[in-house]
Amino acid sequence: MSWWKRHVGEWISVRAHAERKPPRLTLTIALGELPEGWARPRPHARTWVALLGLFCIAPFIALLMATLLRALGFGSPYEWLAGSSIAILSATISLFIGIPIAITINLWRIARLGLHRSTGAIEGLIALEFAPLHLLVVLMAVLIGGLFVGHLAADSYACVKGVRSAC
Numbered sequence: 746m747s748w749w750k751r752h753v754g755e756w757i758s759v760r761a762h763a764e765r766k767p768p769r770l771t772l773t774i775a776l777g778e779l780p781e782g783w784a785r786p787r788p789h790a791r792t793w794v795a796l797l798g799l800f801c802i803a804p805f806i807a808l809l810m811a812t813l814l815r816a817l818g819f820g821s822p823y824e825w826l827a828g829s830s831i832a833i834l835s836a837t838i839s840l841f842i843g844i845p846i847a848i849t850i851n852l853w854r855i856a857r858l859g860l861h862r863s864t865g866a867i868e869g870l871i872a873l874e875f876a877p878l879h880l881l882v883v884l885m886a887v888l889i890g891g892l893f894v895g896h897l898a899a900d901s902y903a904c905v906k907g908v909r910s911a912c
Contacts, residue, residue, distance in 0.1 A: 760869070783872070797850060
């Protein structure tokens with residue numbers, strides 16, 4: 746646990762620097778402070794933003810967990826959630842509105858993107874502040890959203906190829 750505490754507030758950064766003369770590209774990956782010339786954009790990540798993100802994705806995660814439990818033979822949580830129109834509505838809102846909001850508000854607090862241009866050179870930076878709860882919320886939201894979109898794409902492909910049960 747001390748490793749986590751020691752690195753909280755540091756930055757995970759990928760910096761690319763390209764020059765014309767001599768032609769070269771330098772790619773740097775680092776954990777620590779932002780590279781020289783890049784200022785911290787705003788104050789540190791706040792816990793309340795991560796908790797708000799968790800609140801936004803929690804209903805869909807609850808429905809997903811109930812579905813997994815049903816597949817394992819424990820059907821009562823799924824029956825309870827599927828029987829409640831409020832639970833279905835909140836999971837739907839969480840999927841289509843909550844996931845994008847959770848990703849946006851958490852990345853807004855921990856991400857740093859930038860581009861500096863000078864004579865004969867260009868430098869770009871992508872950096873994330875090491876805030877474990879924020880990173881967890883973003884990872885869960887992207888994973889769940891990606892799996893849902895992938896599921897829709899697979900069903901659409903199967904429908905186009907003539908599998909009527911996928912339509």
